[in-house]
Amino acid sequence: MQESTIAVTILWSFLFIYSMLGSLDFGAGFWGMIYGKNAKTTAARLANRFLSPTWEVTNVFLVLMVVSLYSFFPFAASLLATLLLVPVGLGVILLTIRTTFMVFAEKVNRFQRTFTVISGLTGVLIPALLISILPITLGGFIDDSGDFPQLMFGKLFTSTTVYMHILFGLSTEFFLSALFLSDYAIEANDKKAHNTYRKLSIWLGPLTLILAVLTTITMNEEASWIVENIQENMYGFLMSFIFFLIGYTLLFVKRPNGERGYTRLAMISIILQYAFAIYAYGAAHMPYLVYPYLTIEDGFTNPATFYQIMIAFSIGMAILIPGFILFWRLFLKDKRYLEQE
Amino acid sequence: MDAVVLARILFGSTLGFHIIYATLGVGIPLIVIIAEVLYAIKKDKDYALLSKRLVKGFAILLAGAIATGTIVAVLLNLLWPAYMEIVGQVIALPFQIEIYAFLIEALFMSMYLYAADRMPNWLRILSIIFVAFGALASAILITDAHSWMNTPSGFEMTVNGEVINVDPWKAFFNPSFGVTAVHVAVSAYMTVAFIIGSIAAFKLLKKNISSRERTYHRKSLTIALYVGAIMSLSTAINGHETAQMLHEYMPRKLAGAEGLFETTKYAPLSIGGFTSREEEEVLYAIEVPYALSFLAGDRFDTEVLGLNEFPEELWPPLYIHTLFNVMVGIGSLLIVLSFFAIFLRWIRKKELPGWMLALLVGAGPLAMIGIETGWCFSCIGRQPWTINDVLKTHEAATQANHVGVMLFLFLGLYFILAVATVVVLISYFKRQPLDEEMV
Numbered sequence: 001m002q003e004s005t006i007a008v009t010i011l012w013s014f015l016f017i018y019s020m021l022g023s024l025d026f027g028a029g030f031w032g033m034i035y036g037k038n039a040k041t042t043a044a045r046l047a048n049r050f051l052s053p054t055w056e057v058t059n060v061f062l063v064l065m066v067v068s069l070y071s072f073f074p075f076a077a078s079l080l081a082t083l084l085l086v087p088v089g090l091g092v093i094l095l096t097i098r099t100t101f102m103v104f105a106e107k108v109n110r111f112q113r114t115f116t117v118i119s120g121l122t123g124v125l126i127p128a129l130l131i132s133i134l135p136i137t138l139g140g141f142i143d144d145s146g147d148f149p150q151l152m153f154g155k156l157f158t159s160t161t162v163y164m165h166i167l168f169g170l171s172t173e174f175f176l177s178a179l180f181l182s183d184y185a186i187e188a189n190d191k192k193a194h195n196t197y198r199k200l201s202i203w204l205g206p207l208t209l210i211l212a213v214l215t216t217i218t219m220n221e222e223a224s225w226i227v228e229n230i231q232e233n234m235y236g237f238l239m240s241f242i243f244f245l246i247g248y249t250l251l252f253v254k255r256p257n258g259e260r261g262y263t264r265l266a267m268i269s270i271i272l273q274y275a276f277a278i279y280a281y282g283a284a285h286m287p288y289l290v291y292p293y294l295t296i297e298d299g300f301t302n303p304a305t306f307y308q309i310m311i312a313f314s315i316g317m318a319i320l321i322p323g324f325i326l327f328w329r330l331f332l333k334d335k336r337y338l339e340q341e
Numbered sequence: 342m343d344a345v346v347l348a349r350i351l352f353g354s355t356l357g358f359h360i361i362y363a364t365l366g367v368g369i370p371l372i373v374i375i376a377e378v379l380y381a382i383k384k385d386k387d388y389a390l391l392s393k394r395l396v397k398g399f400a401i402l403l404a405g406a407i408a409t410g411t412i413v414a415v416l417l418n419l420l421w422p423a424y425m426e427i428v429g430q431v432i433a434l435p436f437q438i439e440i441y442a443f444l445i446e447a448l449f450m451s452m453y454l455y456a457a458d459r460m461p462n463w464l465r466i467l468s469i470i471f472v473a474f475g476a477l478a479s480a481i482l483i484t485d486a487h488s489w490m491n492t493p494s495g496f497e498m499t500v501n502g503e504v505i506n507v508d509p510w511k512a513f514f515n516p517s518f519g520v521t522a523v524h525v526a527v528s529a530y531m532t533v534a535f536i537i538g539s540i541a542a543f544k545l546l547k548k549n550i551s552s553r554e555r556t557y558h559r560k561s562l563t564i565a566l567y568v569g570a571i572m573s574l575s576t577a578i579n580g581h582e583t584a585q586m587l588h589e590y591m592p593r594k595l596a597g598a599e600g601l602f603e604t605t606k607y608a609p610l611s612i613g614g615f616t617s618r619e620e621e622e623v624l625y626a627i628e629v630p631y632a633l634s635f636l637a638g639d640r641f642d643t644e645v646l647g648l649n650e651f652p653e654e655l656w657p658p659l660y661i662h663t664l665f666n667v668m669v670g671i672g673s674l675l676i677v678l679s680f681f682a683i684f685l686r687w688i689r690k691k692e693l694p695g696w697m698l699a700l701l702v703g704a705g706p707l708a709m710i711g712i713e714t715g716w717c718f719s720c721i722g723r724q725p726w727t728i729n730d731v732l733k734t735h736e737a738a739t740q741a742n743h744v745g746v747m748l749f750l751f752l753g754l755y756f757i758l759a760v761a762t763v764v765v766l767i768s769y770f771k772r773q774p775l776d777e778e779m780v
């Protein structure tokens with residue numbers, strides 16, 4: 001493999017990890033807000049129990065993605081700067097509000113509900129904004145008649161495909177977080193919350209699938225190149241669909257104790273569904289970072305720096321793995337944490 | 342306004358805001374470790390309470406540090422693309438390694454906050470040590486990128502602007518990295534010590550607190566004074582080395598800092614006043630004969646380059662003299678203040694007098710002003726370069742539209758966030774008053 005291909009694969013893996021973690025994070029914040037006032041269910045408490053220790057780690061993965069993008073592809077900086085200032089700028093403004101208000105809500109009683117609602121709602125808007133970057137990279141929204149390519153906001157915000165992307169992003173966020181929380185609820189021995197989230201996943205799953213198909217159909221003319229590439233990579237999307245079917249079916253299978261749903265296995269299967277889809281989409285996007293202005297080869301850094309980064313990266317991960325394992329045991333497995341009142 | 346000017350204002354104010362949270366984030370864990378260790382040695386519950394309350398405040402501030410830090414990372418890339426193009430090829434390592442520092446801090450902070458009751462004592466102390474290590478490492482790594490902008494190395498530029506012969510580790514260990522990193526670290530520690538001292542002094546000035554609370558605050562003030570005294574002295578000593586680094590590598594900045602126009606041996610140090618372009622000297626200043634030469638080279642006959650050696654379009658703004666003076670002035674003042682306070686207590690072995698406490702209340706905010714002016718001095722003093730002698734600021738800036746709108750939105754955000762942070766901190770500690778937590 002070429003170095004630039006290795007780099008883009010790593011970057012794409014970070015994107016995959018962040019899209020999973022981000023969905024859980026923002027989704028859990030949203031459910032926490034929705035069920036926050038509802039005394040009948042413990043769903044909000046469960047969501048917050050997951051969020052409190054994890055949001056910081058999730059945020060680091062976002063930073064990791066940004067830093068890696070620019071370390072691997074520094075020559076992409078100029079173009080991305082003009083295209084992304086507004087969408088990404090707005091994204092981090094919302095992210096700041098969401099992060100700080102969520103922590104504030106946990107710490108004080110005054111304004112607690114206001115803080116929760118604001119952070120829950122901004123948490124919904126963030127993935128919507130971030131996913132609108134995808135159609136921008138597909139071409140068709142860039143005006144290059146001036147000295148520098150600029151984003152055409154008018155065209156962007158009146159195009160169907162952007163809204164389809166946003167809807168798809170939102171349904172993914174809700175689906176993944178609901179499914180995850182229904183599994184987390186079993187770990188926490190919380191039947192009520194489990195039922196709430198399982199019901200949500202059951203109708204959100206098919207909705208997400210339908211929206212994914214509709215999004216591809218509505219891609220505009222300029223993006224026809226990727227539709228063609230997607231058709232060539234059909235194999236990956238097919239695998240993705242099969243894993244969806246397996247995962248979704250598992251939600252209904254009876255467990256030995258008489259209850260329905262192997263949620264852990266379903267969760268794994270749905271993650272595989274997304275993994276296949278995201279990597280197949282990434283393969284279809286090659287070799288462009290931004291169509292047709294920038295390919296990965298144009299953007300790539302020099303090999304000396306690339307290899308140093310890879311070494312630093314491997315050492316860093318090796319050191320951190322014990323930390324992650326300890327973290328997992330303390331917050332995702334330990335009954336004393338999960339079942340406390 | 343020009344997009345470049347807007348970008349500079351936006352970026353400068355973003356960093357100026359982030360650094361408040363970041364400095365607290367670097368310093369508080371150190372004080373927590375000290376309190377934890379004192380508790381382990383003396384078995385005095387007050388120290389456990391101090392560390393507990395500090396951590397609570399830290400958790401609130403950390404949200405701001407992380408959120409604003411994420412903004413900095415994103416804006417750095419979006420506002421200065423030509424700079425990032427070179428950074429990505431030459432000095433990507435510290436940014437990449439910094440991620441692991443963040444991860445270490447994030448993982449162990451969550452453990453300390455949410456799992457302390459399930460961990461053995463040693464693991465709890467170990468995790469706060471990791472938090473302190475992560476915060477310090479992230480500050481030092483980002484300072485590495487900053488010091489490289491001042492003394493760029495580890496690459497060559499061809500005439501048509503291509504970057505060749507990259508040596509990432511040579512860039513990492515650029516000439517000013519060592520001194521600058523130490524300066525950032527010790528100045529952050531001194532600042533947090535003085536801020537904790539300010540709070541304690543403020544409480545001690547109140548007449549109506551119980552003697553139990555008084556003892557508690559006195560202990561917290563003692564820690565603050567000792568750490569503050571040691572760290573402020575270290576900051577000054579190391580600041581002296583930093584100035585020598587400027588003398589060697591960035592003579593323009595040093596000349597600007599001192600308002601020195603003509604190259605001279607036996608150069609005097611001007612304190613205060615302001616630099617006049619017309620008269621080519623610092624007006625209304627107190628001059629200390631030979632001091633600048635001594636500061637720059639440890640000898641009275643060191644030759645210090647003046648601004649006239651350089652074309653005027655490469656001069657930094659002349660007001661950096663004031664920024665430099667404020668930083669050094671605050672540093673000197675706080676050394677005197679903290680050592681005098683320790684001296685008084687040591688001689689009299691009594692409570693500090695009210696006027697001394699009143700002065701100490703001001704020490705924390707002053708130290709924070711020292712941080713702000715120091716950074717502004719360093720970044721503005723580098724102008725017109727973003728990467729010294731390599732890339733000009735106006736070449737580094739983005740060509741995007743709408744920078745003005747974003748500036749407006751971000752300034753609004755910082756205002757809201759600043760107010761919310763203060764309100765939350767106050768109402769949090771009001772709800773958990775000290776006397777109720779003491780049992």
Ligand code: HDD
Nearest residue numbers: 521525528577580581583584669672708711712715716719
């Ligand atoms: C509490 C804060 C504080 C205090 C009291 C001091 N400094 Fe400082 N100084 C900083 C906080 C700081 C800083 C904010 O951390 C800077 C900005 C950039 C950097 O690397 O550190 C800095 C930069 C900085 C620079 C510029 C480095 C550069 O541009 O690359 C010099 C020459 C000094 N300092 C020298 C001193 C001296 C001689 C001091 C005497 C007491 C002093 N500083 C006190």
Ligand code: HEM
Nearest residue numbers: 059060063363366406407410411413414443446476480483
């Ligand atoms: C010298 C000035 C700076 C200092 C001392 C500093 C220090 C810190 C500290 C202590 C944190 C909290 C870390 C955590 O808990 O994870 C933080 C957060 C952060 N800083 Fe800064 N920083 C500085 C400047 C910058 C700059 C210039 C950048 C951008 C390149 C930056 C990027 C970040 C990011 C991305 C975060 C969020 C980390 C996370 O997600 O956990 N910082 N910084």
Ligand code: HEM
Nearest residue numbers: 349353356357360421483486487716717720721726727734
């Ligand atoms: C956190 C404390 C810091 C503060 C308060 C600060 C302040 C400023 C200010 C006021 C400017 C505008 C200068 C001008 O254009 O006149 C600036 C520019 C800049 N700073 Fe800093 N800075 C800080 C740390 C850093 C660090 C750690 C880095 C590098 C990683 C950095 C990189 C830059 C860049 C790239 C610019 C824009 C280009 C330029 O104007 O040279 N800054 N900063």
